[in-house]
Amino acid sequence: MTRERLTPARLGPSDVLRTGAAGLRTRPARVLLSALGIAIGIATMIAVLGISSSSREQLMRQLDRLGTNLLTIAPGQTMFGEQAKLPVEALGMVRRIGPVRTASATGLVDTTIRRTDRIPKAVTGGIAVQAATSDLLATLEGKVVKGAWLNAATEARPAVVLGATAAQRLGIGRIGVQVWMGERWFTVVGILGPMPLAPEIERSALVGFPAAEKYLGFDGHPTTIYERSAEEAVEAVRAVLPRTVNPENPEEVTVSRPSDALAARAAAAGAFTNLLLGLGAVALLVGGVGVANTMVISVLERRKEIGLRRSLGATRGQVRLQFLAESLLLSALGGVAGAVLGGLATVGYALSRGWPPVVPAWAFAGAVGATLVIGTLAGLYPAMRAARLSPTVALAAT
Amino acid sequence: MSAPLPEQPYVVELREVTKVYRGGVRALRGVDLLVERGELVAIAGPSGSGKSTLLHLIGTLDRPTTGTVRIAGYDVAGLPDRELSALRARHLGFVFQQFHLAPGMSALDNVADGLLYTGTPLRTRRERAAAALERVGLGHRLGHRPHQMSGGEQQRVAVARAVAGDPPLLLADEPTGNLDSAAGAEVLGVLRDLHAAGTTIAVITHDPEIAEWCPRQVRVRDGRVVADPGAGAGRRPPGPNPKALEARAGVPGPAGRVPAREATGGAR
Numbered sequence: 001m002t003r004e005r006l007t008p009a010r011l012g013p014s015d016v017l018r019t020g021a022a023g024l025r026t027r028p029a030r031v032l033l034s035a036l037g038i039a040i041g042i043a044t045m046i047a048v049l050g051i052s053s054s055s056r057e058q059l060m061r062q063l064d065r066l067g068t069n070l071l072t073i074a075p076g077q078t079m080f081g082e083q084a085k086l087p088v089e090a091l092g093m094v095r096r097i098g099p100v101r102t103a104s105a106t107g108l109v110d111t112t113i114r115r116t117d118r119i120p121k122a123v124t125g126g127i128a129v130q131a132a133t134s135d136l137l138a139t140l141e142g143k144v145v146k147g148a149w150l151n152a153a154t155e156a157r158p159a160v161v162l163g164a165t166a167a168q169r170l171g172i173g174r175i176g177v178q179v180w181m182g183e184r185w186f187t188v189v190g191i192l193g194p195m196p197l198a199p200e201i202e203r204s205a206l207v208g209f210p211a212a213e214k215y216l217g218f219d220g221h222p223t224t225i226y227e228r229s230a231e232e233a234v235e236a237v238r239a240v241l242p243r244t245v246n247p248e249n250p251e252e253v254t255v256s257r258p259s260d261a262l263a264a265r266a267a268a269a270g271a272f273t274n275l276l277l278g279l280g281a282v283a284l285l286v287g288g289v290g291v292a293n294t295m296v297i298s299v300l301e302r303r304k305e306i307g308l309r310r311s312l313g314a315t316r317g318q319v320r321l322q323f324l325a326e327s328l329l330l331s332a333l334g335g336v337a338g339a340v341l342g343g344l345a346t347v348g349y350a351l352s353r354g355w356p357p358v359v360p361a362w363a364f365a366g367a368v369g370a371t372l373v374i375g376t377l378a379g380l381y382p383a384m385r386a387a388r389l390s391p392t393v394a395l396a397a398t
Numbered sequence: 399m400s401a402p403l404p405e406q407p408y409v410v411e412l413r414e415v416t417k418v419y420r421g422g423v424r425a426l427r428g429v430d431l432l433v434e435r436g437e438l439v440a441i442a443g444p445s446g447s448g449k450s451t452l453l454h455l456i457g458t459l460d461r462p463t464t465g466t467v468r469i470a471g472y473d474v475a476g477l478p479d480r481e482l483s484a485l486r487a488r489h490l491g492f493v494f495q496q497f498h499l500a501p502g503m504s505a506l507d508n509v510a511d512g513l514l515y516t517g518t519p520l521r522t523r524r525e526r527a528a529a530a531l532e533r534v535g536l537g538h539r540l541g542h543r544p545h546q547m548s549g550g551e552q553q554r555v556a557v558a559r560a561v562a563g564d565p566p567l568l569l570a571d572e573p574t575g576n577l578d579s580a581a582g583a584e585v586l587g588v589l590r591d592l593h594a595a596g597t598t599i600a601v602i603t604h605d606p607e608i609a610e611w612c613p614r615q616v617r618v619r620d621g622r623v624v625a626d627p628g629a630g631a632g633r634r635p636p637g638p639n640p641k642a643l644e645a646r647a648g649v650p651g652p653a654g655r656v657p658a659r660e661a662t663g664g665a666r
Binding site: 007308309316318 | 480
């Protein structure tokens with residue numbers, strides 16, 4: 001043949017999109033319903049990831065605010081399994097360690113705090129009575145919400161400062177109230193705010209060391225030492241603490257870092273999400289099946305259109321591409337709607353809990369990727385069917 | 399579009415074409431048909447005569463079992479599906495009994511989509527669609543959707559879609575089959591004008607009036623051509639519009655508004 005070779009024209013991307021969208025425009029209700037399946041799946045996954053990230057972000061910020069340079073020193077057990085004691089001089093020894101900026105101690109006092117002497121001794125309300133050094137509040141970076149912290153005068157007097165939980169349990173919301181401790185009345189001079197790094201202080205009633213020794217029979221042995229050092233020296237300080245605190249029996253000293261608990265909670269914040277993420281994935285899969293179903297029906301219904309397009313000169317590949325584009329558009333629609341819904345759910349939930357709303361960028365990228373994969377998989381088989389249809393059969397379809 | 403080659407005057411060239419469908423139905427039993435450029439040909443025959451099969455072969459929608467089909471000089475047998483598609487896009491226009499218009503799209507976009515597979519950019523497609531609609535007398539209906547138009551207007555939109563790319567050959571399959579006389583007259587008028595302007599047109603019909611109207615009638619029966627005045631006869635202008643006479647006389651046409659497609663593919 002002497003004639004020019006025939007090559008089918010290529011469809012530009014905008015034409016592919018137009019033909020793909022044309023099929024969707026004529027059936028809006030069906031499009032909405034099948035996109036909804038994808039949207040629910042994507043929204044679930046985005047919300048699960050977003051909420052757990054927001055919660056982790058909240059913990060990380062809290063950690064940042066509280067600092068990670070606080071160590072607590074407590075007595076362990078003796079080699080005979082008895083409760084060990086920290087030496088009376090322990091606090092002074094800790095303060096002499098170079099990088100240590102502040103150190104304070106509390107000592108458990110063997111008594112109870114009650115609203116009045118009429119309340120039985122056994123009703124302690126889970127509140128510990130502790131002797132505290134006057135710089136404890138500074139070391140813990142805690143805040144007094146009512147009244148004042150112990151000072152040089154009040155630490156030797158029958159005055160008590162209540163932790164936030166202790167005050168709540170005793171039902172005390174103001175200062176100046178008398179409480180029964182040991183065998184005498186003490187006056188509440190202050191109430192503390194929350195202490196996320198030292199929750200045991202929240203549950204304590206604190207008196208000065210001299211007062212505890214004088215009125216409550218306290219033996220002067222600290223039971224917890226709180227210590228803050230330069231951030232970069234924490235590990236070094238931690239290494240020398242046992243021998244410094246108790247040179248004779250360093251093995252009887254327990255050192256811990258309260259911020260580790262928060263960090264562990266932050267790390268654990270993502271753990272429960274795997275199950276929910278799996279649920280989202282199942283929803284997404286079901287949505288994909290819905291899209292595939294819609295596409296198969298669409299191909300069956302539109303055999304005449306396929307025949308017409310073939311008669312207009314569409315190649316098999318172009319018919320396949322059209323239906324693939326339609327399927328991709330359909331699931332992309334669901335994906336975008338789902339991402340928006342998931343984002344809104346995250347923001348709503350995070351704000352209601354007072355967390356900073358965070359959705360990781362990779363979650364959105366993953367959502368886009370997932371919808372593209374779903375759209376392709378769902379559209380592939382219907383598109384192949386459409387392309388395989390013979391033009392004469394397609395045109396004869398009723 | 400394709401330039402005429404001097405040694406290739408035939409737009410349609412069928413030689414000893416047979417078509418046997420799976421199952422053994424012999425739809426065509428040796429057809430020879432030559433159509434020159436500029437002819438208006440009716441391919442007429444009763445149901446089951448094989449005229450639809452003939453349309454599919456001329457339209458390169460199907461391939462012959464034996465024999466040669468050459469459209470615009472291209473031997474269909476030697477072309478893969480991709481190239482056949484390109485042939486249809488550039489050299490053939492189709493008009494169907496059922497219009498096959500996209501319901502949600504304006505007349506302009508329906509016609510413009512006829513050029514989608516020719517590689518024409520969208521703007522040009524729209525311009526040429528507007529021109530084609532003007533040509534079929536629907537310049538005032540560009541934005542109308544199919545359901546807002548009468549049957550005759552819809553079929554004229556379909557004709558405009560078929561001729562928007564100026565194909566050398568227009569194939570019309572029962573173009574008035576779903577229309578009343580007045581609407582049929584509109585469509586025949588458009589075909590006459592296109593023929594006068596030089597388009598080669600093959601009308602497949604079982605309606606004897608339309609067949610008579612065409613200057614050249616190829617009669618098909620039982621898979622064979624039983625009467626054909628020969629190539630070139632279709633260059634003459636067509637006779638008086640039979641549908642217009644009918645419409646004036648108030649006689650309902652033999653092919654009134656028949657919703658179900660008439661079984662023209664009875665050979666299968």
